[in-house]
Amino acid sequence: MKVAIFGLGYVGSTAAGCIASQGHEVVGIDVSSAKVSAVNEGRSPVAEPGLADLIAKARRDGLLSATTQIGSNLDDCDIAIVCVGTPSGVEGAHNMSYIVQVTRSIADAVKPDRAAPLTVAYRSTMRPGSTDHLILPIFRSRLAERTDDLVELVYNPEFLREASAIRDYFDPPKIVLGTRDGRRCARMEDLHNGIDAPIFHVGLREAEITKFVDNSWHAVKVAFANEIGRVCEQLDISARQVHEIFVSDTKLNISAYYTRPGGAFGGSCLPKDVRALQHIAADVGANTHLVDALMRTNEAHKHHQFLKATHGLEEGDRILLVGLAFKKDTDDLRESPAVDLARKMLAAGFDLDIFDPALKPADLVGQNLGYAFAALPAIETLLVSREEAETRDYARVVATNRLVDALELGDTPVLDASVIA
Numbered sequence: 024m025k026v027a028i029f030g031l032g033y034v035g036s037t038a039a040g041c042i043a044s045q046g047h048e049v050v051g052i053d054v055s056s057a058k059v060s061a062v063n064e065g066r067s068p069v070a071e072p073g074l075a076d077l078i079a080k081a082r083r084d085g086l087l088s089a090t091t092q093i094g095s096n097l098d099d100c101d102i103a104i105v106c107v108g109t110p111s112g113v114e115g116a117h118n119m120s121y122i123v124q125v126t127r128s129i130a131d132a133v134k135p136d137r138a139a140p141l142t143v144a145y146r147s148t149m150r151p152g153s154t155d156h157l158i159l160p161i162f163r164s165r166l167a168e169r170t171d172d173l174v175e176l177v178y179n180p181e182f183l184r185e186a187s188a189i190r191d192y193f194d195p196p197k198i199v200l201g202t203r204d205g206r207r208c209a210r211m212e213d214l215h216n217g218i219d220a221p222i223f224h225v226g227l228r229e230a231e232i233t234k235f236v237d238n239s240w241h242a243v244k245v246a247f248a249n250e251i252g253r254v255c256e257q258l259d260i261s262a263r264q265v266h267e268i269f270v271s272d273t274k275l276n277i278s279a280y281y282t283r284p285g286g287a288f289g290g291s292c293l294p295k296d297v298r299a300l301q302h303i304a305a306d307v308g309a310n311t312h313l314v315d316a317l318m319r320t321n322e323a324h325k326h327h328q329f330l331k332a333t334h335g336l337e338e339g340d341r342i343l344l345v346g347l348a349f350k351k352d353t354d355d356l357r358e359s360p361a362v363d364l365a366r367k368m369l370a371a372g373f374d375l376d377i378f379d380p381a382l383k384p385a386d387l388v389g390q391n392l393g394y395a396f397a398a399l400p401a402i403e404t405l406l407v408s409r410e411e412a413e414t415r416d417y418a419r420v421v422a423t424n425r426l427v428d429a430l431e432l433g434d435t436p437v438l439d440a441s442v443i444a
Contacts, residue, residue: 024048024101024213029125031058031068031089034146034181035106037188040067040077042214043086050096051089062089073189093132102142102210103129104179109147117149119157126158130165133173142210144177151231154178154201177201177208178230182237198222201230240282243313250304250311257307284443286423287324287360290349291390294318294358325360328440329367332421338372343412345430346423347379354382356395361423364440365405366398377405378412379426 024047028035031053039062043049051062058068065079081087090096097103107121122145133141145154154176162170178201183191198220200211205226215222223230248266255262269276288294297317304311336342349359356362368375384403387395395402407415413431420427420437427437 024210025050025099026214027052027093027096027100027103029053029103029105029129030107030121030147031055031062032106032108033069033071033185033188034183035104036062036067036069036078037071037074037183037192038104038106038146038181039087039089040074040081041189041192043081043084044077045217047086047214049081049087050100051087052091052093052096053089054091056091059089059091062087071188072186077189093128097129097132097141098134098137100141102144102214105129105143105145105147106181107147109149119149119153122147122149122153122158123161126161127165130162130174133166135166135169135173137173140171140173140175142175142177142208144179144211146179146181148180148234149231151228151235153231154227155203159203175208175210176203176227177211178227179211180230180234193218195220199225199230199233201225201227203227205229246313250309250313253309254300254304254307254311257309258303286441287321287328287363289358289360291355291357294321325363326367328360329364329371332364332419332438332440333368333371333373336373336418339374340418341374341376341416342368343407343415343417343420343435344368344375344377344423345379345412345420345427347377348382351424351426352381354387354391356382356387356391356398358394361440362395362398364421364423369399369401375405376407376412376415376417377402378407378409378430380409382406 026042026047026049028039028042028049028051031039031051035051035053036058039049039051051059053059053068055068061068062078063082065082067075067078078087105122105125107125109117109119109122112118129141129143145158159170159176162174162176166173178199180199182195182197195218198215198218200208200222202208202224203226205224207224212222251265252262254260255265275281297314301311301315301318303309304314333342344361344365347356347359347361347365349355349357349361365375365377384395384406399405409430417435420430420432420435422437422439423441427439
């Protein structure tokens with residue numbers, strides 16, 4: 024295939040060298056004459072281990088060239104990959120001016136008599152919705168009703184780290200290919216042929232948000248590790264040994280279990296221990312701002328669940344809440360998010376029934392008893408039997424766990440509050 028790469032910075036230069044090494048013809052396009060000259064002289068425009076050798080070999084093999092002008096390069100091109108920068112603006116949003124300029128240039132260079140559409144793949148990080156609401160309108164303004172016949176838009180985020188970019192290109196953690204309809208893009212699949220990584224075929228917005236999620240998660244991990252490190256240092260604890268213990272747990276600590284969006288955290292351990300760590304950190308002057316925010320963000324998520332569970336309902340509507348305890352088949356109500364959900368529903372004026380067969384108020388003892396009646400004084404009058412749950416009329420059933428699977432609820436709409444799709 025012939026591939027045009029717009030932008031010869033770290034991402035674009037690495038892509039150019041790697042794609043050419045796979046036998047494809049590559050032309051790099053950049054406004055910088057210095058970068059273009061470097062490529063044409065067989066040198067790398069950026070300092071990246073191993074890249075100079077790839078570019079030099081690609082030049083010798085006649086597979087790589089560079090230019091400052093598009094000219095006719097797109098006429099016989101299969102894929103155009105956009106790798107221009109999207110730096111932060113003064114208010115934190117991405118500066119999309121380079122994306123706009125390149126998109127206009129590509130749209131103007133696409134010939135109306137192309138036999139097959141040009142696949143235009145964007146790798147620049149940009150706000151979800153940018154392809155639909157910024158890029159596509161530019162193409163439509165130039166190509167009008169022939170847009171869909173002449174260009175195929177793809178968002179393909181990159182996962183390259185400087186100093187290991189070549190290794191990351193050929194051994195990525197994943198390949199994400201976002202298209203307008205979420206279907207496969209044959210050319211981009213062919214471009215990644217031979218690279219062993221899971222491929223996700225998704226819509227444009229799912230692909231566009233990927234880098235935000237990944238990079239913010241990496242930032243959270245770094246900040247969390249540093250906050251724990253500060254606490255350890257202040258208490259004369261070996262942060263290295265604590266880290267060694269922490270990462271040894273791949274069942275819970277390093278797993279997908281706690282990173283699935285869904286319900287708020289609760290129960291007898293997590294809230295209690297987070298508060299305790301906040302107190303310890305404040306006492307020793309460790310300033311753990313991330314940890315300090317955990318309880319606030321959890322409360323915000325509980326309110327989000329309440330709004331989601333009651334959206335479209337009116338005061339006085341009858342709701343069946345299935346599952347009140349922290350976990351299914353237990354009677355532990357301590358800091359259960361479902362208790363807060365029930366409390367909010369009652370305060371908002373809804374007629375609430377609760378089904379939780381493992382829960383018997385007369386059997387509650389100790390802190391569990393105190394928490395239950397402090398949060399829901401009328402708990403005994405709210406609980407209903409299976410027969411009542413299955414025969415009463417409800418505007419909505421709100422499930423917090425899989426207890427709802429055992430109920431025969433007919434056509435009553437069920438909303439799973441523990442899932443964010």
